[in-house]
Amino acid sequence: MDPDEARSGEAAGLQPVAAGTGRPAAGTAGSKRHIPPASLARLTIYLRALSVMLTDGIERVSSEELAEAAGVNSPMLRKDLSYLGSYGTRGVGYDVSYLSGQISAALGLTLNWRVAIVGAGNLGRALAGYPGFGTRGFEVVALFDADQTMIGQEVGGLKIRPVSALEAELEKTEANMAVLSVPAEVAQELCDRLVASGITSILSFAPVVLQAPKNVQIRKVDMATELQILAYHAQRAQVSEIASDARARLAR
Amino acid sequence: MDPDEARSGEAAGLQPVAAGTGRPAAGTAGSKRHIPPASLARLTIYLRALSVMLTDGIERVSSEELAEAAGVNSPMLRKDLSYLGSYGTRGVGYDVSYLSGQISAALGLTLNWRVAIVGAGNLGRALAGYPGFGTRGFEVVALFDADQTMIGQEVGGLKIRPVSALEAELEKTEANMAVLSVPAEVAQELCDRLVASGITSILSFAPVVLQAPKNVQIRKVDMATELQILAYHAQRAQVSEIASDARARLAR
DNA sequence: AAATGTGAAAGATTTCACAGCG
DNA sequence: CGCTGTGAAATCTTTCACATTT
Incomplete structure (x- = not known):
């Protein structure tokens, strides 16, 4: 599902990186080989559990406890973490803050993600106001709709823009991700426009299979x-x- | 989203489900042995693609074409369908209407699903108004919120009820599924109340890991x-x- | 003594190739 | 001949057990 190699990053020296398929041995820090998709999804859950612990002032956690909080078993948690590196202390556990930082870094959440939301219906508005976004490196920078009567309305401190200005606004706001919360009928067309504007990460709520070049990552959430x-x-x-x-x- | 199928596939980890290597004992439609989770997720996509074809008046389709429409490759599609039975005609393809009916039956969509939506914020309203629900065996029968000012408002032909009346309304409306679109802080509490009221299928949008007895199916959608x-x-x-x-x- | 990190086994899923049927 | 249906191989994921480290 996904090619390519390392990333820049920081912290934590690491092993020579399993030879595997003749990948270049990673550079200095952080850069690991790829994280299995199943593992990746769970890492985001661990991250949230760690955030809660951080808020609660908990400083140390064992794999058993964190696994419990995330609803998985502890060997799986340890295996997942092992794809990133060895960030625990044997006989002790993990430092909540440090582990949280390491996972964030591995997932790329330390970069500046600027999200444009296309479609300001109830779903788009719910997303625009979703606190979970702002709090983890995602900033909603634009909100679009085709409905004339909505243009100019403010939602979560953001004015709704006409979708006709999509390309111009994407450029102006330097959006690098997009969420599609539009009706199925127009989703492909808007997806094409996003891609043409250089967006390569799209989260779609429209119940259709979107076609896009394979350098574009599309994820779909489908209530039905x-x-x-x-x-x-x-x-x-x-x-x-x-x-x-x-x-x-x-x-x- | 996975796939996820499209990539929405993964996530929502449930427990192992001891397989058991039995033959699918070809009964009539419906009750087969179990469908692998990954396959299940894709079957819903095929179903939608078939609906579109039905609307477009297309009567026959090959595995190649349907796979294309669903964004998967054709061996995978055929393997998925093989978990249900043999509903195609060799050398010819599948009858769109017939296959659609068989998949619906296998997924249990011919039963009467009555959905209660707990939380009538933007997300809850978006769901209440989502046309994709009504059109496939799902009927939204109740909508709850804790906010006094919302009580009595109408959304998609449904009056918002106070969450204090949850148990009574669930019984009265004979809801057999619930959607949780409430803040994380109150999600577990409401989940418990749903379970106590006999609900065993819950779709949650709250960004927390919910604890529930294991006869209760919980699926989680998490935008973050x-x-x-x-x-x-x-x-x-x-x-x-x-x-x-x-x-x-x-x-x- | 306690808990991490990880090879190796077990289990699922996906891909493949082709037998089988219309 | 064309296209479905399916065993078997290849790949990916999860579980397990235990060596390793503090």
Whole structure:
């Protein structure tokens, strides 16, 4: 799913980097080989759990405790962290603040991410006002909508701009990420315009499969999909309940 | 989003589910052995692509075409469908309408899903008004909020109810699924109340790990996680670009 | 003594190639 | 002949056990 090598960064010397597929042995600090996608998703959860601990004034945590807080088991947590480096102390645990910093750095959250939100309906507004963004290196720098009546309204300290000015505003605000919260019908068209403007990271809430060059990373969040998956499990639970009722009856 | 399928795929880690190597015992439609989670997520995408085709009056489709529309490769699509049964015609392809019906049945979408939305902020309202729900077996039957000033407001034909009446309304409306679109601080408490009321399928947008009995299915959608994953990839792309620039300079 | 970090085994998922059927 | 359906191989992920370090 994803090519390429190292990154710049800081801190933490590290091993010669497993030879693997003839990758250049990483430079000085931080730069690791790639993090498995499954692991990556969990690292963001650890990060949040660590933030809460930091707020609560907790300074040290064991893999067992952090795993518990993140809803995974501890070997998995340790394996995930091992993709980044060795940031714990044997017999002791992890320093909450330090580990938090290391994960942030590995995920690239120390860079300046400037997000444009395209579509200022309820979803777009919810996103624009979402506190979770601002607090972790993401700054919402522009908000667009096609609806004339919305233009100029302020949401979360940001004026809604006309989508006709998309390209100009993207450039002016130096956005480097975009969120698509528009109806399915226009999502591909807007995606194309974002890509043409040089955006290579897009989070889409539109229930369509977007086509884009493969240097563009697209992630999709799909509420209907999520509910359908729940429905599948619920249905099975129902069926097996009925089945076990039947067994219970037969057993008498 | 994964895929995630599109990449929305991963995340939402649930427990192992001891497999058991049994044959899919070809019954009629519906109750097959279990569908692998990764496959399940993609099936919902196929379903949507098929709906579009149905609307467009397309009657037949090959695995190649459907895979293309869903953004996957055709062997994968065929493998996914094979978990449900053999619904195609060799040498020909699939009947759009028939396949669509079979997938719907397998996912349990022919049952009556009644969704309660807890939290009527922008996100809750966006969900209440989301057309994708109504159109596939999901009916929003209740909408709650704790904010007094919102009580009684109408959103998408539904009056907002006080969250204090949660239990009573859940029973009255016979809701069998819930969506949590509330702040992180109160998510666990509301989750507990939902579970106590007999809800066993919950979709949460709150950025916290929810604890619940394991007969309760919880899925989590987390915007911050999604952006962080994008950031990781974008950062790597940047660095490798810089690295290759450097190599280019050195090569001269 | 306690808890990390990691090879190696076990388990899932994806890819592949081609047998099988219309 | 064309396209589906599926075993088997390749790859990725999770689990496990324990050597290692403080």
